[in-house]
Amino acid sequence: DTGVSQDPRHKITKRGQNVTFRCDPISEHNRLYWYRQTLGQGPEFLTYFQNEAQLEKSRLLSDRFSAERPKGSFSTLEIQRTEQGDSAMYLCASSLLAGVDNEQFFGPGTRLTVL
Amino acid sequence: DAKTTQPPSMDCAEGRAANLPCNHSTISGNEYVYWYRQIHSQGPQYIIHGLKNNETNEMASLIITEDRKSSTLILPHATLRDTAVYYCIVKRDSNYQLIWGAGTKLIIKP
Numbered sequence: 098d099t100g101v102s103q104d105p106r107h108k109i110t111k112r113g114q115n116v117t118f119r120c121d122p123i124s125e126h127n128r129l130y131w132y133r134q135t136l137g138q139g140p141e142f143l144t145y146f147q148n149e150a151q152l153e154k155s156r157l158l159s160d161r162f163s164a165e166r167p168k169g170s171f172s173t174l175e176i177q178r179t180e181q182g183d184s185a186m187y188l189c190a191s192s193l194l195a196g197v198d199n200e201q202f203f204g205p206g207t208r209l210t211v212l
Numbered sequence: 213d214a215k216t217t218q219p220p221s222m223d224c225a226e227g228r229a230a231n232l233p234c235n236h237s238t239i240s241g242n243e244y245v246y247w248y249r250q251i252h253s254q255g256p257q258y259i260i261h262g263l264k265n266n267e268t269n270e271m272a273s274l275i276i277t278e279d280r281k282s283s284t285l286i287l288p289h290a291t292l293r294d295t296a297v298y299y300c301i302v303k304r305d306s307n308y309q310l311i312w313g314a315g316t317k318l319i320i321k322p
Binding site for chain 1: 246254255256257258261299311312313
């Protein structure tokens with residue numbers, strides 16, 4: 098399967114702990130996106146990378162959140178000092194460079210529960 | 213904020229055509245209409261997109277009104293596996309962001 102993969106699929110943590118999620122995009126895709134989705138809502142954009150460069154961060158991405166894509170391949174999203182409000186599905190997507198046909202391919206998501 | 217309006221839910225009988233409406237009255241001339249769907253507990257899946265002309269692929273057809281203020285996604289022969297939340301999104305082709313609304317929850321009934 099050469100789609101977008103995310104690890105772990107589920108994460109339960111206690112408030113105040115740090116968590117890290119991984120996303121492996123489709124291999125030839127230059128762009129990688131992170132979204133957050135809460136119950137009953139559509140995904141909300143967090144940040145995106147073009148190759149290894151992080152080009153945009155949403156206001157939703159507080160100082161406790163950091164994302165990296167060190168070699169322009171896989172990406173990690175870390176949340177420090179988790180809060181109950183961080184409980185959500187974290188989605189990763191990848192695409193080729195922007196253009197008419199730059200559909201974003203999504204991974205299955207990582208569901209975070211903060212107790 | 214999302215630039216589209218969709219009904220929160222719809223039902224459709226299995227085997228019939230499912231017609232999902234979307235209002236995007238403030239769409240700009242260079243913005244495309246994209247449709248994605250999200251089956252329960254899965255990531256969103258791209259369906260189709262268009263600018264002005266009607267589009268068809270193996271999954272669905274997209275009908276865009278002449279004034280481009282609304283569109284309809286058509287699933288020609290709905291199956292139970294088409295039960296999902298369907299999102300209509302407007303996006304400039306150079307704009308990296310997808311701005312999502314709450315979508316339409318489509319339930320296909322046997």
